[in-house]
Amino acid sequence: MELVREGEPDAFEVIFDRHGDAAFSLAYRMCGTRGGAEDVVQEAFLSLWRSGARYERVRGSVRSWILSVVRNRAIDAFRHEAVKQGQDVSDEGVAERVPSRDVTDAEVERRDDARTVRTALFELPRDQRRVIELAYFGGFTHAEIAEMLELPAGTVKGRMRLALTKLRLSLSAAGHVG
């Protein structure tokens, strides 16, 4: 990261190679189109580059930090460019799956982690999973979700809380979160 801060494009290329697929996967899940996702990822990585990669270790892993930038970019795109179509796609609705290039040990481990998180999410009651997906992958606020689902805002916030608490228990049991 220090080399990235120093403005070394080669070092930044390593960052992209390490986290580009995860960034694209998140963007694709949120945008629902390959073109939209690529625009989001490009903007996100360029903003990271322009900022000199001001990563703060206390905020979590580099990957979490990058993905939070990607998510914010996607939400900006939803809100400012009115590209909301496709953002609430289900996993089944996403086409154009591309096989990964090289499957390293780290990648295998990452896929196992991903499977665990997906399983935990899908084991939630449907109404709780729905608010998490709308909030996290759709970028909607609790008030927007309440309006969309015709529920009181307090109920939406309550479902968010119950869902995250259950997810935490599931992921803790699997050793993913503390």
Next chain:
Amino acid sequence: MTEGADMSGTHDCGGDAAAYVLGALEPSETEAFRKHLDGCAVCRDEVAALRGVVQALPMAAPSHSASPQLRRRVMQAVREEPNARTARRRWPRVAGRWSGARIALAAATAAAAVIAVLAVSLSGGGAAERLIPARVAGIAGSAQLRVAGGRGELIVRRLSPPPRGKVYEVWLKAGGAPPTPASVLFSVNSHGSADVGLPDSLRGVSQVMVTAEPSGGSKVPTESPVIVASLT
């Protein structure tokens, strides 16, 4: 227990922690909850506990590979554009262009030290430094303008972050003329702090102002200023 009620039954601050870590509160609620966190250890603990869960959520997205074309596009743009550190080294060249505003956003904090050095060197090294308190309106925080050798540095502390999708933009106002962009966009760190170097001379400038503008900045202010520093 009803949905939204506290699981322990002894503490309920409205159940905003989960919505907060999901980024699902409205901007005003986010700000209010951040203030609430300062004084509520229970909510701080809940936020800390749930944050790790939210950080794991991206893994639930189906796995895809970024295309080689995307990689090429990103790296081509990276090689063509200086980042904050290299922009600082090239400051005199990029600072005068409006397109430099996006770079200045990133470079603002890093450039502050350079501006300070410039200010001293331009003034012969001995110019008096003025610290001008700035008025902050409608948001939390404090601000002051440090002026030396005709150059300025805006220093903000505990300032509310700009609303989602917006950045702070700096404007220079001379007499009765409309404000002109200072080619500087900035945000604040997690403590609400930023030291923002202003690239242009402040000679003839009567006010330095800050407004919240859409990402990328505006050519004219679209909102009332949240910070005003008067030099006269």
